[in-house]
Amino acid sequence: MGDKTPAISRRVAEIPPFYVMDIVRRAQRLEAAGRDVIHLEVGEPDFATPPDVLAAGTAALAMGRTRYTESQGLPELRRAIATRYQQTQGVQVDPDRIQVTAGASGALLLATAVSLDPGEGLLMADPGYPCNPWFAKTVGASVHRLTTTVATAFHPTRMQCEAEATEHDRALLLAHPANPTGLAVPSRALVEMLAWCTETQRTAIVDEIYFDLLFNPGHPGSLHFGSAHWVIGSFSKTFNMTGWRLGWAIVPEGAVEATTKLAQHLFISPPSVAQYAALGCFTEDTARLVRQRRAELAARRDQLVPALKALGFAVPVFPDGAFYVFADACRWTSDSRAWCLEILDATGVAMTPGVDFSDRLSPTWIRIAYTQPWDRLEDALNRLAGVLR
Numbered sequence: 001m002g003d004k005t006p007a008i009s010r011r012v013a014e015i016p017p018f019y020v021m022d023i024v025r026r027a028q029r030l031e032a033a034g035r036d037v038i039h040l041e042v043g044e045p046d047f048a049t050p051p052d053v054l055a056a057g058t059a060a061l062a063m064g065r066t067r068y069t070e071s072q073g074l075p076e077l078r079r080a081i082a083t084r085y086q087q088t089q090g091v092q093v094d095p096d097r098i099q100v101t102a103g104a105s106g107a108l109l110l111a112t113a114v115s116l117d118p119g120e121g122l123l124m125a126d127p128g129y130p131c132n133p134w135f136a137k138t139v140g141a142s143v144h145r146l147t148t149t150v151a152t153a154f155h156p157t158r159m160q161c162e163a164e165a166t167e168h169d170r171a172l173l174l175a176h177p178a179n180p181t182g183l184a185v186p187s188r189a190l191v192e193m194l195a196w197c198t199e200t201q202r203t204a205i206v207d208e209i210y211f212d213l214l215f216n217p218g219h220p221g222s223l224h225f226g227s228a229h230w231v232i233g234s235f236s237k238t239f240n241m242t243g244w245r246l247g248w249a250i251v252p253e254g255a256v257e258a259t260t261k262l263a264q265h266l267f268i269s270p271p272s273v274a275q276y277a278a279l280g281c282f283t284e285d286t287a288r289l290v291r292q293r294r295a296e297l298a299a300r301r302d303q304l305v306p307a308l309k310a311l312g313f314a315v316p317v318f319p320d321g322a323f324y325v326f327a328d329a330c331r332w333t334s335d336s337r338a339w340c341l342e343i344l345d346a347t348g349v350a351m352t353p354g355v356d357f358s359d360r361l362s363p364t365w366i367r368i369a370y371t372q373p374w375d376r377l378e379d380a381l382n383r384l385a386g387v388l389r
């Protein structure tokens with residue numbers, strides 16, 4: 001007993017390591033040894049959960065609202081999400097199409113599981129969010145990465161989809177704006193790719209979890225261009241609720257019943273206390289706080305990008321939002337993974353190597369998350385200047 005090696009499915013065995021964890025581990029070791037580390041590696045802003053959310057969550061706990069909820073999510077929460085789309089984007093969303101989930105992660109898993117059969121392919125941009133392939137592979141689907149470049153803001157195009165998609169590729173995943181680039185999908189490309197999906201009877205899934213962190217108008221949400229696709233949302237980043245694990249999917253009409261059925265079996269219900277807490281996202285005070293924080297992130301971007309360029313990083317496309325800069329460090333390295341570790345050791349500045357986001361992009365890229373107040377970012381820039389100049 002006890003010495004038998006547990007079975008690991010091939011699906012799981014083939015998952016590569018998350019290289020940023022090397023950085024996180026090294027950073028923790030340095031901190032344990034008394035070094036001051038500036039964390040620009042993790043995709044989680046420095047802001048706290050808004051007070052109205054904390055108050056709503058605390059009240060829910062005090063009232064014992066800790067039981068399962070409706071599988072689709074609390075009706076009042078789904079109505080509030082729909083109303084917010086109307087108020088912020090001017091689009092109508094039927095609350096019955098909203099499935100509340102454990103983070104956008106839960107929504108991405110449901111969207112891929114509902115849309116794809118084993119053996120079918122999911123098209124997605126390279127570079128892209130490192131977890132995306134594993135939602136598809138977990139349900140037996142394959143991943144078809146579309147290599148993108150600066151020329152298309154690191155997003156695929158309809159022409160590329162037409163040229164590269166095979167008959168097996170039955171769904172296309174876009175991120176608007178994307179991680180690691182912070183770049184929105186240009187409207188024309190978005191319209192054309194949604195149309196291509198409709199015309200070729202493929203499913204489009206648009207991850208808009210950073211949409212509320214776009215800094216300038218001029219990038220309409222995908223719901224302006226139709227409602228036949230999935231839209232993925234999250235409380236994590238907009239409302240600084242990463243650890244509450246709450247997000248949602250707007251499900252295409254014909255897929256609502258299938259999604260609800262699967263959500264019932266996989267999750268029973270989304271976390272109840274987090275849902276009651278999230279009702280605090282829709283107050284005036286929280287809306288003001290979200291606007292202030294977005295403006296703060298925009299100001300950081302505006303100062304950080306020119307400063308990085310002055311240091312010698314190439315930042316060929318200016319990010320539209322979120323809190324990421326995707327920068328090329330080719331001036332110093334052809335192995336950003338080793339380089340990020342060296343820089344961390346030398347300066348105490350932690351950044352994410354681009355290899356986590358891309359199979360095929362040159363391994364000279366890195367992602368910098370401006371998830372620290374400006375004085376810390378300035379400190380990081382000074383430390384980098386000390387070793388890079």
Ligand SMILES: Cc1ncc(COP(=O)(O)O)c(C=O)c1O
Pocket residue numbers: 043102103104105106129175178179207209233234235236242246247
């Ligand atoms: C593009 C993208 N989608 C989804 C997620 C998952 O977010 P959540 O915390 O809502 O599960 C992340 C997290 O960083 C992300 O960057």
